[in-house]
Amino acid sequence: MLKVDIMLIKNSQDEVKKRESSFKIIKSILNEKGRRDLYDLTGLSGGFIASENDLNLLETYVGPAIFEEELETLGKEHLGGEKVLAVNRTSSGILATILSLVCENSYIIHYLPEFPAHPSITRSAKLIGANYIEFDNLDDFHIPENTSLIIITGSTMDHKVIDEDIFKEVINRAKMRKIPVFVDDASGARLRTILFNQKKAIDLGADLVVTSTDKLMFGPRGGLMAGKKELINKIKSKAHQFGLEAQPPSILAMVNGLKSFNGENIKNSIEKKQELINLLNNKSSGTLGNVFEETPTGVMISEESLKNELKSHRLLDNISSKDCCFLLAMNLLKNEGIITIPAVSMPGASPTIRFDLSSHDCEKLKMETLADKIFNSFNS
Amino acid sequence: MLKVDIMLIKNSQDEVKKRESSFKIIKSILNEKGRRDLYDLTGLSGGFIASENDLNLLETYVGPAIFEEELETLGKEHLGGEKVLAVNRTSSGILATILSLVCENSYIIHYLPEFPAHPSITRSAKLIGANYIEFDNLDDFHIPENTSLIIITGSTMDHKVIDEDIFKEVINRAKMRKIPVFVDDASGARLRTILFNQKKAIDLGADLVVTSTDKLMFGPRGGLMAGKKELINKIKSKAHQFGLEAQPPSILAMVNGLKSFNGENIKNSIEKKQELINLLNNKSSGTLGNVFEETPTGVMISEESLKNELKSHRLLDNISSKDCCFLLAMNLLKNEGIITIPAVSMPGASPTIRFDLSSHDCEKLKMETLADKIFNSFNS
Numbered sequence: 001m002l003k004v005d006i007m008l009i010k011n012s013q014d015e016v017k018k019r020e021s022s023f024k025i026i027k028s029i030l031n032e033k034g035r036r037d038l039y040d041l042t043g044l045s046g047g048f049i050a051s052e053n054d055l056n057l058l059e060t061y062v063g064p065a066i067f068e069e070e071l072e073t074l075g076k077e078h079l080g081g082e083k084v085l086a087v088n089r090t091s092s093g094i095l096a097t098i099l100s101l102v103c104e105n106s107y108i109i110h111y112l113p114e115f116p117a118h119p120s121i122t123r124s125a126k127l128i129g130a131n132y133i134e135f136d137n138l139d140d141f142h143i144p145e146n147t148s149l150i151i152i153t154g155s156t157m158d159h160k161v162i163d164e165d166i167f168k169e170v171i172n173r174a175k176m177r178k179i180p181v182f183v184d185d186a187s188g189a190r191l192r193t194i195l196f197n198q199k200k201a202i203d204l205g206a207d208l209v210v211t212s213t214d215k216l217m218f219g220p221r222g223g224l225m226a227g228k229k230e231l232i233n234k235i236k237s238k239a240h241q242f243g244l245e246a247q248p249p250s251i252l253a254m255v256n257g258l259k260s261f262n263g264e265n266i267k268n269s270i271e272k273k274q275e276l277i278n279l280l281n282n283k284s285s286g287t288l289g290n291v292f293e294e295t296p297t298g299v300m301i302s303e304e305s306l307k308n309e310l311k312s313h314r315l316l317d318n319i320s321s322k323d324c325c326f327l328l329a330m331n332l333l334k335n336e337g338i339i340t341i342p343a344v345s346m347p348g349a350s351p352t353i354r355f356d357l358s359s360h361d362c363e364k365l366k367m368e369t370l371a372d373k374i375f376n377s378f379n380s
Numbered sequence: 381m382l383k384v385d386i387m388l389i390k391n392s393q394d395e396v397k398k399r400e401s402s403f404k405i406i407k408s409i410l411n412e413k414g415r416r417d418l419y420d421l422t423g424l425s426g427g428f429i430a431s432e433n434d435l436n437l438l439e440t441y442v443g444p445a446i447f448e449e450e451l452e453t454l455g456k457e458h459l460g461g462e463k464v465l466a467v468n469r470t471s472s473g474i475l476a477t478i479l480s481l482v483c484e485n486s487y488i489i490h491y492l493p494e495f496p497a498h499p500s501i502t503r504s505a506k507l508i509g510a511n512y513i514e515f516d517n518l519d520d521f522h523i524p525e526n527t528s529l530i531i532i533t534g535s536t537m538d539h540k541v542i543d544e545d546i547f548k549e550v551i552n553r554a555k556m557r558k559i560p561v562f563v564d565d566a567s568g569a570r571l572r573t574i575l576f577n578q579k580k581a582i583d584l585g586a587d588l589v590v591t592s593t594d595k596l597m598f599g600p601r602g603g604l605m606a607g608k609k610e611l612i613n614k615i616k617s618k619a620h621q622f623g624l625e626a627q628p629p630s631i632l633a634m635v636n637g638l639k640s641f642n643g644e645n646i647k648n649s650i651e652k653k654q655e656l657i658n659l660l661n662n663k664s665s666g667t668l669g670n671v672f673e674e675t676p677t678g679v680m681i682s683e684e685s686l687k688n689e690l691k692s693h694r695l696l697d698n699i700s701s702k703d704c705c706f707l708l709a710m711n712l713l714k715n716e717g718i719i720t721i722p723a724v725s726m727p728g729a730s731p732t733i734r735f736d737l738s739s740h741d742c743e744k745l746k747m748e749t750l751a752d753k754i755f756n757s758f759n760s
Contacts, residue, residue, distance in 0.1 A: 012617040023445035030445070035436070048438035048629055056415075058428035058633075065403035065410065088468045089623030099507075123621055127479075127507070221627055237392040240726040241503055243469030247601055249428055249629035253438075346620040 008323040012347035018326060022343040025334050033337070039365055039373075040339040043187075043297065043356025047218035048249075049256035063248035067255050071224075074258040079189060079209050080202030081226030085236050086246035086254055090186050090223035091120035091346075093210040095127075096239040097182055101231070102148045104129040109143055111135050111170045112153035114160040118184065119348035121151060138166055143177055150174045150181045154188025154201060157350040158302070159295045161191060164198045171205040180231065182208040186223075187215040194263040195270070195296050207231055213250075216266055216297065216358055219257025222250045269297040269357035272367055276357065279371035298357040301328070306353075325351035328377060336373040388703045392727035398706060402723045405714050413717070419745055420719040423567075423677065423736025427598035428629075429636035443628035447635050451604075454638040459569060459589050460582030461606030465616050466626035466634055470566050470603035471500035471726075473590040475507075476619040477562055481611070482528045484509040489523055491515050491550045492533035494540040498564065499728035501531060518546055523557055530554040530561045534568025534581060537730040538682070539675045541571060544578045551585040560611065562588040566603075567595040574643040575650070575676050587611055593630075596646055596677065596738055599637025602630045649677040649738035652747055656737065659751035678737040681708070686733075705731035708757060716753040 075084035087093035183201035189211035208227035213219030307321035455464035467473035563581035569591035588607035593599030687701035
């Protein structure tokens with residue numbers, strides 16, 4: 001008989017409940033110990049920088065007049081392109097783009113450096129009744145007849161970055177067929193350019209790009225799009241129709257996030273990462289040998305390596321590998337005050353536990369302390 | 381030969397451009413004259429009340445832990461229901477609800493006090509491939525086989541309010557068929573209850589309700605939903621999947637908008653309305669006789685009455701009636717600093733020019749001055 005692992009988190013609705021439980025834990029830590037004892041290492045801690053004057057202008061029809069114009073300038077500097085559009089989340093931008101440019105039964109072709117794709121792409125394709133094909137290597141890559149959109153993921157949820165030559169080749173092939181190219185550069189717009197010295201997606205020839213303003217920069221949770229004016233106009237109109245655009249407070253926070261952005265935090269994280277890796281290896285001396293892997297800006301524990309590690313110790317034997325990640329993430333939050341993505345993520349996000357050392361809260365945390373906290377979370 | 385009116389604003393993309401032009405005018409008034417010379421009389425001026433302490437908590441995973449719990453309490457007080465959900469806009473909430481509860485080829489039945497329906501309902505129905513039927517009277521109203529959702533509009537974009545007995549009857553018929561009832565109470569949640577002494581939608585038996593937190597209250601542009609826990613959980617999960625939920629800054633502003641809400645502004649607007657109507661009638665002494673109509677909280681100029689008025693003066697003869705509204709709204713903004721919805725609205729919104737006297741900015745405006753400004757806008 002096949003042995004079936006127990007699944008604690010079975011569907012999207014369970015993921016929402018998990019997120020709600022985490023919020024309760026966060027609230028109790030805040031009340032009992034204070035903000036200092038919470039360490040948001042998601043790399044996603046949404047910033048909200050605002051002056052007194054900014055706040056006075058935050059009204060539906062007055063604020064946007066000011067902030068949208070500023071965002072136009074700063075957004076084009078950050079991403080390139082002819083016009084900018086702020087969306088409620090990167091996922092909303094992906095939905096608005098697919099609703100605007102893709103018709104039923106046509107093909108969406110997606111190239112990404114590693115599976116799986118971000119669920120918002122596959123869900124939006126399904127919603128409009130498009131055919132969806134994805135590739136993670138150039139040998140198989142092809143563009144069928146009746147393709148309406150080509151999507152390239154610059155950097156995955158687990159921070160796997162695309163090779164720039166492949167990026168260019170996919171764009172070349174799309175251009176030959178005159179099919180618009182849309183780059184999901186959620187973290188890539190900074191990761192690729194700052195750590196991998198790659199060009200901006202638009203400068204590589206993409207027609208459209210979206211980035212997450214809370215990923216590796218101190219902006220709000222939200223999406224910033226840029227690209228060809230004609231396409232952005234279409235997408236903007238669709239976004240307004242379905243309520244997918246960013247609201248004035250988020251636009252203000254995007255403006256101030258972009259103003260305060262510099263790549264130093266991201267660059268500094270490399271040194272911190274080396275220190276943390278050494279500490280973790282020394283401390284574990286074999287017992288947790290293979291569970292830690294490097295990411296561009298930190299350390300991660302993947303679903304697979306955690307499950308294997310637990311297996312070798314005969315722990316949580318009948319629990320699914322996703323749930324193992326969720327349980328460890330909850331331990332990290334509850335006992336150590338460390339917030340990682342699986343504890344608080346939206347349905348369908350990656351279960352990988354990442355410690356992003358470019359996070360704002362990492363500035364108040366010694367790597368020695370962090371290594372201890374990570375070890376403790378395995379023992380509780 | 382048929383005479384065809386010229387259309388200046390032809391489609392959704394033109395509406396986006398119109399909105400962008402208005403933002404530029406607003407910005408230049410702000411820069412040259414200051415905030416005092418702008419009068420946002422849309423009744424939609426999105427509030428953003430926040431303390432220093434609130435702002436420090438505005439981070440993706442920390443802020444929501446606090447604000448969502450507060451919103452749960454305040455939202456249930458305002459709307460009733462078992463659980464609350466904050467969405468990016470009322471339109472996003474309508475989309476999330478239809479995506480969650482309606483399947484392809486099933487029927488959505490919509491009862492509203494007056495046509496036309498809000499475009500987000502018809503667009504969402506079309507997106508999912510549902511059949512959509514709308515009624516504005518009980519005699520024709522019926523519920524076909526295979527109906528998955530019944531929508532009731534509590535108060536239209538032009539503030540036409542439903543009769544409470546009809547409201548109850550539609551809910552009764554839906555209950556007999558065990559079909560969920562979703563109430564679009566964008567402005568109605570306050571207009572119906574405060575000025576018309578009607579009950580909350582949930583107390584009348586609805587399963588779900590959505591309201592706009594910037595309509596007749598000083599909250600941000602956004603939507604607040606409430607209703608049966610099981611349904612809200614489904615919709616919340618769908619909203620998270622497509623990026624339709626409200627972000628932390630909006631949730632904070634909803635919390636503070638609800639805390640500061642009282643119905644006095646809305647009640648006071650009735651007295652102001654009488655004063656304004658008298659002034660307008662005295663001033664016009666026949667010349668603009670039929671162009672002004674009352675709304676529950678102010679005065680409006682409808683597309684039809686404006687066109688008829690202009691016709692009787694042989695003005696703008698070959699311009700479409702919608703464009704006449706847009707032109708008058710642009711005059712009001714540019715020359716008088718008065719912001720009305722047609723100048724800044726999202727695609728598909730009503731072209732009716734409403735002066736909402738419960739608006740925050742109305743406090744700094746004498747009715748005498750407002751009447752002059754309205755008259756001047758016709759002459760420029």
